Amino acid sequence: MSSHPLKALIEAADRAIGAEDFDALMEFYAEDATLVVKPGLIASGKEQIRRAFVAIAEYFDHSIVVTQGDMQVIEGADTALVVMETVLQTSGKDDMPASITRRATYVFRRDTSGKWLCVIDNSYGTDLLNS
Amino acid sequence: MSSHPLKALIEAADRAIGAEDFDALMEFYAEDATLVVKPGLIASGKEQIRRAFVAIAEYFDHSIVVTQGDMQVIEGADTALVVMETVLQTSGKDDMPASITRRATYVFRRDTSGKWLCVIDNSYGTDLLNS
Numbered sequence: 152m153s154s155h156p157l158k159a160l161i162e163a164a165d166r167a168i169g170a171e172d173f174d175a176l177m178e179f180y181a182e183d184a185t186l187v188v189k190p191g192l193i194a195s196g197k198e199q200i201r202r203a204f205v206a207i208a209e210y211f212d213h214s215i216v217v218t219q220g221d222m223q224v225i226e227g228a229d230t231a232l233v234v235m236e237t238v239l240q241t242s243g244k245d246d247m248p249a250s251i252t253r254r255a256t257y258v259f260r261r262d263t264s265g266k267w268l269c270v271i272d273n274s275y276g277t278d279l280l281n282s
Numbered sequence: 283m284s285s286h287p288l289k290a291l292i293e294a295a296d297r298a299i300g301a302e303d304f305d306a307l308m309e310f311y312a313e314d315a316t317l318v319v320k321p322g323l324i325a326s327g328k329e330q331i332r333r334a335f336v337a338i339a340e341y342f343d344h345s346i347v348v349t350q351g352d353m354q355v356i357e358g359a360d361t362a363l364v365v366m367e368t369v370l371q372t373s374g375k376d377d378m379p380a381s382i383t384r385r386a387t388y389v390f391r392r393d394t395s396g397k398w399l400c401v402i403d404n405s406y407g408t409d410l411l412n413s
Contacts, residue, residue, distance in 0.1 A: 181358070181359045182359075183358060183359045183360075184358045184359055185356055185357060185358030185359075187356060193356065195358070220411075221411045223410045223411060225316055225318060225324065225402050225404055225410075226316060226402075227312070227314060227315045227316030227326070227389070227401045227402045228312045228313075228314045228315055228316075228391065228399075228401035228402075229314075230361065230389055230391060230401045230402060231402075232363075232387060232389050232402045232404060234387070234404075234407070234408045234410050234411060235411075236411060254408035254411060255408075256363060256365070256387055256407075256408065258358070258361055258363050258389055260359065260361060268359075270358045270359035270361045271356050271357075271358045271359075271361060271362075271363045273356055273363060273365075276365070276387075276407070276408045277365045277385035277386075277387065277407045277408050279354045279356075279365050280351075280352045280354060280365060280366075280367060280385060
């Protein structure tokens with residue numbers, strides 16, 4: 152299912168993260184979307200999500216590159232669950248390695264015009280259960 | 283977040299699986315929901331999902347007991363992503379052990395009356411990427 156239209160959408164979002172183009176990045180999210188910033192910390196709504204991405208870029212000294220690996224999309228009721236290997240590369244920070252591979256889970260909804268918007272962005276996937 | 287209303291809902295659905303009460307079980311799903319039966323095999327819509335559960339019950343000789351462990355719920359835009367430890371106990375079959383623990387991912391949507399319905403049921407979670 153690697154040719155799913157959501158693949159190109161997520162790749163474009165990840166490029167926007169690397170380019171720190173937060174206006175473009177916010178286009179991918181629904182107005183009342185939720186981002187898991189880290190286990191136990193959630194950003195709700197575009198304004199909080201934008202501020203979280205600005206803080207993350209600063210924390211990593213503007214060095215973030217996000218790329219994708221394998222992807223599976225499951226669609227039901229105008230909703231899509233994406234499970235995806237995501238590689239976060241940075242200059243390294245504190246005790247974090249310079250390359251972190253996660254199995255992310257994203258939820259998208261398709262609006263009446265057929266446009267997909269991200270409603271839940273949880274790059275930690277089921278590892279949330281470790282916390 | 284263990285007191286989330288979706289916890290009681292999922293527990294009731296799992297009891298319905300054990301009791302093979304497929305009428306009650308189907309009440310949890312949206313009309314056009316999707317069930318991941320196994321990696322690479324999907325059931326779409328209530329009719330297919332019901333047939334899949336009937337086949338699964340027969341495959342395991344009517345011995346299924348499903349219980350839950352840790353759970354996290356992330357809500358955004360009237361949608362909820364549930365990541366949950368799920369334990370499937372059966373009489374064992376072929377090369378499968380009698381107890382299988384998975385980290386499941388479920389997506390629910392809240393309708394205009396406030397009722398949650400399951401739209402994507404993927405008990406394999408991010409392990410779909412192994413297949």
